[in-house]
Structures are given as C-alpha cells and as structure tokens.
Amino acid sequence: MKKQKWSLLSTAFTILVLANSSFAQTAKKKNIPVKKSISTVASAADILAGKALIQKSDCVACHKTDVKLVGPGFLQVAKKYPATEDNYTSLAYKIISGGTGVWGQVPMSAHSALSQLDAKKMVKYILSLK
Ligand code: HEC
CATH class of the missing domain: 1.10.760.10 (Cytochrome c-like domain)
Structure with a gap:
C-alpha cells in the first residue's frame, strides 16, 4: 500500500516535470520568431x-x-x-x-x-x- 502511494507520487512528479519542461520549450519556441523578426526588420x-x-x-x-x-x-x-x-x-x-x-x-x-x-x-x- 505504501509502495503504491510512492509510485503514484513519483508518477505525478514525473508528469509535472515533463509538463513543465514542455511548457518551457513551447515558450522558447515562441520566442525564436519574435527575436528573428527583430533582427530581420x-x-x-x-x-x-x-x-x-x-x-x-x-x-x-x-x-x-x-x-x-x-x-x-x-x-x-x-x-x-x-x-x-x-x-x-x-x-x-x-x-x-x-x-x-x-x-x-x-x-x-x-x-x-x-x-x-x-x-x-x-x-x-x-x-x-x-
Ligand atoms: C553589368 C550589369 C549589372 C550591374 C552593374 C549590376 N547588376 Fe545586379 N544583376 C545583373 C544581372 C544580369 C542579374 C541577374 C543575375 C542572375 O541571373 O543570376 C543581376 C541580379 C541582381 C540581384 C538578384 C540576384 C539573385 O541572385 O537573384 C540583385 C539583388 C542585384 N542584381 C543587385 C545589384 C546591385 C545592388 C548593383 C549595384 C551595386 C547591381 N546589381 C549592379 C546585372 C547587373
């Protein structure tokens, strides 16, 4: 029972980390065109x-x-x-x-x-x- 709780917690943690990093990536990706258009104009x-x-x-x-x-x-x-x-x-x-x-x-x-x-x-x- 205790073990299960831990694995649930660690799964939740992994999901959080993944969600967070993919969010960071999206934010990064969004930044690139903005930067580019500044140097391009x-x-x-x-x-x-x-x-x-x-x-x-x-x-x-x-x-x-x-x-x-x-x-x-x-x-x-x-x-x-x-x-x-x-x-x-x-x-x-x-x-x-x-x-x-x-x-x-x-x-x-x-x-x-x-x-x-x-x-x-x-x-x-x-x-x-x-
Ligand atoms: C002797 C004639 C001549 C002079 C002088 C000349 N050009 Fe050209 N230019 C051409 C020709 C012919 C082409 C097409 C070349 C080709 O088909 O790759 C061209 C193409 C170009 C292109 C497009 C290149 C490409 O690869 O699409 C640009 C930009 C350009 N010229 C700018 C200039 C500028 C700026 C000057 C002055 C500093 C200049 N040209 C002077 C004849 C000339």
Whole structure:
C-alpha cells in the first residue's frame, strides 16, 4: 500500500516535470520568431542608406525599379525574396562576387570594392520595395 502511494507520487512528479519542461520549450519556441523578426526588420536608416548607395553606384546602369533592363527589376527581386537576414546576406554576397543563372544567362558584374555592410544595406532597400 505504501509502495503504491510512492509510485503514484513519483508518477505525478514525473508528469509535472515533463509538463513543465514542455511548457518551457513551447515558450522558447515562441520566442525564436519574435527575436528573428527583430533582427530581420531593416531599419529605415539602413534602407535609406542602401537607396543612396545604389544611386551612387553602377547598379542603375543595369537595373531599374519596376522593369527588367540588363538585370531584373528591383521590384521583381523583392517579390522573389522575403526580407530575411539570410537573404540579405546571400544577396549581398552575390552583388559583391557577381554571378549568373538565377534570372537568365546574362551575368552581373562583380563589385569587389563594396563592403558586405554596404551591399547588405542595398539589399535591405531592394527587398523593402514590395
Ligand atoms: C553589368 C550589369 C549589372 C550591374 C552593374 C549590376 N547588376 Fe545586379 N544583376 C545583373 C544581372 C544580369 C542579374 C541577374 C543575375 C542572375 O541571373 O543570376 C543581376 C541580379 C541582381 C540581384 C538578384 C540576384 C539573385 O541572385 O537573384 C540583385 C539583388 C542585384 N542584381 C543587385 C545589384 C546591385 C545592388 C548593383 C549595384 C551595386 C547591381 N546589381 C549592379 C546585372 C547587373
């Protein structure tokens, strides 16, 4: 009888611990998207700086905002890629190193003098257009 009581108690305890840890996990999971969206949202200052950088650079020789020129229109690019940290990073890398094959066979020239930080601001502006 005593033994049974103990096992009941320990079962209840286990359930409590499990329930508690799964609650903690859910809370953690809920926190992740919140954190992500904070780091993902481009600040207005970055977007404005990116716009100015693009206007000063050679981008406009090949890109217009709304229609395809040599490269895709920036609006088309914005529609293709959600504004996430990952896309800021990978597109910034693509602008710096140049490349081809995503929008056709015409290559984008490399911009090796550009810093990753400035290239990222340009991308933040582009992906804010949609
Ligand atoms: C010589 C012409 C040219 C110049 C200059 C140029 N681009 Fe491009 N850009 C292209 C072409 C062509 C593509 C499509 C490449 C492909 O299909 O992978 C492209 C693609 C892109 C993309 C989308 C990349 C992808 O993988 O989807 C972004 C973003 C971009 N350009 C931004 C810029 C910015 C910012 C500048 C100025 C620093 C710039 N481009 C200058 C021709 C150019």
